[in-house]
Amino acid sequence: SQQGEEDPQALSIQEGENATMNCSYKTSINNLQWYRQNSGRGLVHLILIRSNEREKHSGRLRVTLDTSKKSSSLLITASRAADTASYFCATVPSGTYKYIFGTGTRLKVLA
Amino acid sequence: NAGVTQTPKFRVLKTGQSMTLLCAQDMNHEYMYWYRQDPGMGLRLIHYSVGEGTTAKGEVPDGYNVSRLKKQNFLLGLESAAPSQTSVYFCASSWILAAWNEQYFGPGTRLTVT
Numbered sequence: 001s002q003q004g005e006e007d008p009q010a011l012s013i014q015e016g017e018n019a020t021m022n023c024s025y026k027t028s029i030n031n032l033q034w035y036r037q038n039s040g041r042g043l044v045h046l047i048l049i050r051s052n053e054r055e056k057h058s059g060r061l062r063v064t065l066d067t068s069k070k071s072s073s074l075l076i077t078a079s080r081a082a083d084t085a086s087y088f089c090a091t092v093p094s095g096t097y098k099y100i101f102g103t104g105t106r107l108k109v110l111a
Numbered sequence: 112n113a114g115v116t117q118t119p120k121f122r123v124l125k126t127g128q129s130m131t132l133l134c135a136q137d138m139n140h141e142y143m144y145w146y147r148q149d150p151g152m153g154l155r156l157i158h159y160s161v162g163e164g165t166t167a168k169g170e171v172p173d174g175y176n177v178s179r180l181k182k183q184n185f186l187l188g189l190e191s192a193a194p195s196q197t198s199v200y201f202c203a204s205s206w207i208l209a210a211w212n213e214q215y216f217g218p219g220t221r222l223t224v225t
Contacts, residue, residue, distance in 0.1 A: 033213060042115075042201055042216035043154075088153060090214075097142065097161055098169060099203075099214060101154040 006089060010106040019076040021105040023089030024069075030092045032065055032072050037086045037104070046074075046087075081111045113137055115217035117202050123223045124192045132187040132220050134202030142205045143185040144169075144214065145177060147198040154201065160185055192224045 007022045031050045035043040049056045049065045056063045062075040076083055086104045093100065118133045141162050146154040156169030160179040174196060176188045189196060199221050203214040
C-alpha cells in the first residue's frame with residue numbers, strides 16, 4: 001500500500017502564483033523527500049527534510065513537516081512555466097532502507 | 112560522469128518472452144533500486160540491493176528477478192513477460208545510509224507486453 005498520498009492530484013495555476021501541495025504518510029519516518037518528474041523523464045530530487053526538522057527552504061521551495069499529523073507540504077513560490085511537472089513525496093519508514101513514493105501531484109503552470 | 116543509465120530505453124515483448132533490463136551507475140553508490148511506474152499508482156518498489164551480491168524484495172517483486180554481481184550494475188529480469196508488466200521501469204541509486212540521502216534516478220525504460 002502507498003505510504004504517501006499527495007493532495008491535490010492535479011493543480012493548475014497562473015505563472016507568478018504560488019503552488020502548494022500536500023503529502024500524508026502512515027508510519028514513523030527517518031526523513032521525507034520531495035521529487036520532481038518532468039514528462040517522460042526520471043525523477044529529480046528537490047529537497048529532504050529530516051524527522052526532527054519542521055521547515056526547510058531551498059530557493060523558491062519551502063517544505064514543512066508535521067510528524068504529529070504525519071503530513072508535509074511543498075510550497076513553490078512565484079511559479080514559472082518550467083515548474084510544470086509531477087511532484088512526488090517519498091518517505092523512508094524508520095528501520096528500513098526502502099523509499100515509499102506517493103501517487104504525485106500534477107502541476108501545470110500557465111504562462 | 113553519466114550518473115544512472117538504463118538500457119534499453121524502449122522495448123516491446125510478446126507474452127511469455129523474457130528480457131533483462133540493465134541499470135548502471137558510476138557514482139560508487141552502495142544502494143540500488145528498481146521501481147515500476149503505472150498511471151495513477153506512483154512509483155512502486157520491485158527489488159532493491161544494499162550492496163554487491165545482495166538483493167531484497169520490495170513491494171511488488173512477483174514475476175521479477177534481480178542480480179547485483181558488480182557494485183555498479185543492477186539487473187532486472189522478466190522470465191516470462193505478462194501484459195500486467197507493461198509499465199515504465201526506473202532504476203535509482205543512493206549512498207549508504209539510504210535513510211539520510213537522496214536517490215538518483217535513471218531516465219526509465221518503457222516496456223510494452225502484448
